Amino acid sequence: MRSLIAVVFGLATISPAWAASTDCPKNFFDGQAPNLINSKLATKTQPLCFTEFAVLHSGLTRTPLYSADHLTAQRVALAKQMRRADAQDTFHEEQSLRSGERAWLKDYVRSGYDRGHMSPNGDMDNPVAQGESFSLANMVPQWPSQNRGIWESIEEATRAMASRYGEVWVVTIPLFAGAQTQWLHDRVAIPAKIAKAIYIPSTNVASAYISDNGPDSGWQSISVAQLRDMSGIDPFPAVAESVKAVAVQLPTPPARRSFSKGGH
Numbered sequence: 001m002r003s004l005i006a007v008v009f010g011l012a013t014i015s016p017a018w019a020a021s022t023d024c025p026k027n028f029f030d031g032q033a034p035n036l037i038n039s040k041l042a043t044k045t046q047p048l049c050f051t052e053f054a055v056l057h058s059g060l061t062r063t064p065l066y067s068a069d070h071l072t073a074q075r076v077a078l079a080k081q082m083r084r085a086d087a088q089d090t091f092h093e094e095q096s097l098r099s100g101e102r103a104w105l106k107d108y109v110r111s112g113y114d115r116g117h118m119s120p121n122g123d124m125d126n127p128v129a130q131g132e133s134f135s136l137a138n139m140v141p142q143w144p145s146q147n148r149g150i151w152e153s154i155e156e157a158t159r160a161m162a163s164r165y166g167e168v169w170v171v172t173i174p175l176f177a178g179a180q181t182q183w184l185h186d187r188v189a190i191p192a193k194i195a196k197a198i199y200i201p202s203t204n205v206a207s208a209y210i211s212d213n214g215p216d217s218g219w220q221s222i223s224v225a226q227l228r229d230m231s232g233i234d235p236f237p238a239v240a241e242s243v244k245a246v247a248v249q250l251p252t253p254p255a256r257r258s259f260s261k262g263g264h
Contacts, residue, residue, distance in 0.1 A: 024049035027068045029169040029199055030238035034066055038232030041065060044101060048094070048137055052129040053119035055137050057094070059101030061176065061189035063140045066233055067118035068171045071162035078125035079159075090130075091115055094137035103136040107188045116142025116194075118172040120155045140174045141190045146217045153253030154196055154209045154219060161200065161251065169199040171235035173227065174213075195227050197235040198250065199243075206239050207248040223247035 025031030027049075034056070036042050044059030053069035094102050108115050118138050124130040132138075142151065162168045174191035182190045190213065197208040208227045211219040224244035228234045236244065 023047065024054045027052075027054040027070055029070075029201075029236050032237045034068065034171055035234040035237045036065070036232060037228060037234055041232055046097060046101075048096065050119075050129065050132040050135075050138075051126070052124055053133070053138070055118070057097060057102075057137045059098065061174075062101065062103045062107075062187055063174060063189060063191070064118050064138060064172075066171050066173045066235065067138055068169075068235070069119050069123060070167065070169055071123060071159065072167045073163045073165075075123070075125045076159045076162050079123055082125060082127075082130060090134040091139075092135060094135045097137060103139065103188050105136070107184050108141065111141065111184045112144075113141035113184065113190065114144050114147040115139040116147045116151070118174070118194075119170075122155060123159065140194070140213075141184050141188055142194070143214050143217065145215055146194075146211060146213055150211055150217055150219055150253060151194065153255070154211065157209075157251050157253040158196060158198060161198065165200050165202045167201060169201070169236065171197045171233075173197065173231050173233055173235065175210075175231050193230075195222075195231065197224055197227055199224075199236050199239055204240075204243055205246075205248050206236060206243050207246075207250050208235075209250055209253075219253065221247055221250045 022031055022033045046057050048055045048057055053067055055064045055067045058065050093104055116139055117133055119133055121130055121133045124133050158170060173195045175193040176189055177192040193210055193212055195208050195210040199206040206224045207221050208224055209219055210222050211217050223246055224236060
């Protein structure tokens with residue numbers, strides 16, 4: 001498995017691109033799912049449609065290759081009124097995936113890593129979607145101080161943009177390190193970086209936050225084209241190349257004094 005990961009995630013961009021099923025087009029800008037520019041990423045993948053987000057799950061990494069959703073100002077306002085469920089009672093294995101290709105709850109036990117949401121619970125505006133967001137198919141192993149620190153701030157900044165501009169399209173992508181990828185219990189791949197690509201239709205602007213999955217991690221803005229080259233995934237196939245090529249400086253995530261105890 002590790003040798004295959006090195007091949008799949010270590011290749012330069014190749015063609016033709018591969019796109020997941022668009023059975024849930026409402027989660028993708030213009031109804032188009034992200035393209036896998038490196039088509040070998042498609043090995044052992046399964047698209048999953050949830051109530052308010054979509055995931056392309058990899059049976060190689062046992063994590064999402066991406067999650068995608070459409071954030072609106074109305075959805076953010078409703079989500080703020082939702083009471084978050086007890087995390088320890090709601091994390092669950094994704095039964096729609098084959099047992100050998102999905103993460104297990106025990107993979108994360110005493111691992112030192114959080115179960116990090118790719119589509120955040122804080123974006124969900126109803127109990128069904130909230131529960132679905134705790135599927136391990138929506139999780140990656142995430143360093144606690146990143147997950148509960150800068151990454152939570154990036155999620156807050158993204159919701160603030162949806163409130164300000166009316167809507168944003170979001171694709172969150174974990175980036176792996178090829179042969180240097182680390183694993184939980186030799187089963188679940190740990191991303192080296194995590195990125196959140198954002199497209200704002202009202203201003204026709206796209207850019208991405210990216211952050212190292214480790215202690216004392218910071219963040220930076222990169223262009224969607226840069227993210228595509230790094231990850232092998234084009235999050236917004238319907239957005240013009242001229243827009244994806246520009247690295248727009250995204251809003252600074254709100255400062256956080258410390259991160260809370262207890263895994264996400």
